[in-house]
């Protein structure tokens with residue numbers, strides 16, 4: 001599958017594994033999640049033999065054990081491995097019926113992607129070469145419509161879809177590719193390869209740091225609102241740096257993209273004072289700066305929840321009562337032992353928010369979406385929750401619409417990029433143990449899984465610090481906009497969570 005994405009990636013893995021990047025925390029988490037979901041799906045085919053080896057790098061021993069096990073009376077096998085002519089695969093679930101087999105690949109996603117079918121087709125190819133009589137090959141994935149009841153219903157949680165016909169239809173293609181890749185590895189000859197959209201699809205290649213090392217920053221690959229095909233169309237025409245854009249190329253861009261290029265070239269800030277002033281005019285005190293943290297689980301724990309449903313467990317709220325006031329802070333972090341944290345979360349939030357005044361959130365559509373979901377889940381609170389919705393203002397809007405743009409933002413309007421661009425000396429997210437929403441979710445899920453872990457109080461403190469930093473950053477960003485409009489010099493600021501606002 002690596003060689004299908006890019007022969008160069010397979011070649012580099014065999015010849016220069018030292019150039020490979022370590023998996024990111026997000027990648028590792030996805031792997032762990034996939035592993036857990038895979039094991040849960042074993043229960044659809046109970047009482048099987050687990051063939052997972054003690055040593056995953058000894059493929060011969062793994063395949064030999066599988067071969068022996070298939071001779072037993074068992075009908076279900078987990079992690080069955082097959083090795084032939086240098087080709088290896090392991091099937092998540094193998095089910096035996098008379099003398100033929102069906103294999104099942106388990107995915108923790110809610111969609112059946114094209115590369116899952118290609119993966120299954122490669123498995124089909126290898127099993128056929130091993131002389132296995134294959135009756136069917138299917139993908140097991142998560143049913144996004146499943147709603148959890150008192151007990152988990154695996155037959156409803158998982159969808160099983162045969163991809164036999166699709167896998168068979170690309171066997172000729174797989175055969176040619178396998179021959180090409182085997183020849184490449186046997187001869188040791190470096191294949192021709194260059195960077196392209198395939199570096200990101202279906203997965204981001206772990207040799208990207210190596211192959212992309214000569215791409216400058218900024219470059220066409222940082223232009224906002226462009227997909228990789230469009231970026232590579234420019235790159236293939238020799239447009240890499242912002243200075244490579246001639247008038248014709250510039251005129252193909254959207255107004256927002258032009259601002260990014262022109263500001264990046266001149267290294268000058270771009271400010272639309274009128275639009276900013278209109279944005280500020282809409283604000284009414286008391287100003288609330290609100291941020292939520294949510295967890296998502298492929299296998300819902302909470303009764304009534306669906307797979308990957310956003311379940312809020314934390315918020316941070318800064319409130320500025322009047323133009324002359326400093327910010328007061330309120331926060332909530334659910335107890336990890338609470339089965340469903342949502343009810344306590346929303347009751348605290350409704351109590352903490354004043355009856356009047358604007359509520360600022362960064363990318364506010366996320367916060368309003370969560371509140372609508374909570375209103376549906378708790379009809380008795382629906383009216384109170386719905387009164388909050390029209391009060392929201394999106395603090396990301398001036399940056400998304402480029403009312404303010406600084407070259408240091410590199411085309412991004414994410415708060416994690418905007419904050420250091422505005423306050424370069426700021427002690428911001430980088431000193432935090434938890435510094436992004438995904439890490440916050442994983443930390444809270446970790447607390448729930450291991451409620452007796454002695455390090456839990458420290459993790460709770462990290463969670464509180466992270467969420468608080470998000471709303472404190474919003475307070476600082478709004479202050480920056482207000483100072484621009486008052487034509488005040490912007491001081492280089494340092495903020496930290498220990499600073500009193």
Ligand code: SF4
Pocket residue numbers: 005006007008009010012193194195196198199200205206207208209211212
């Ligand atoms: S980074 Fe791109 S070009 Fe380099 S090995 Fe990976 S997929 Fe191939």
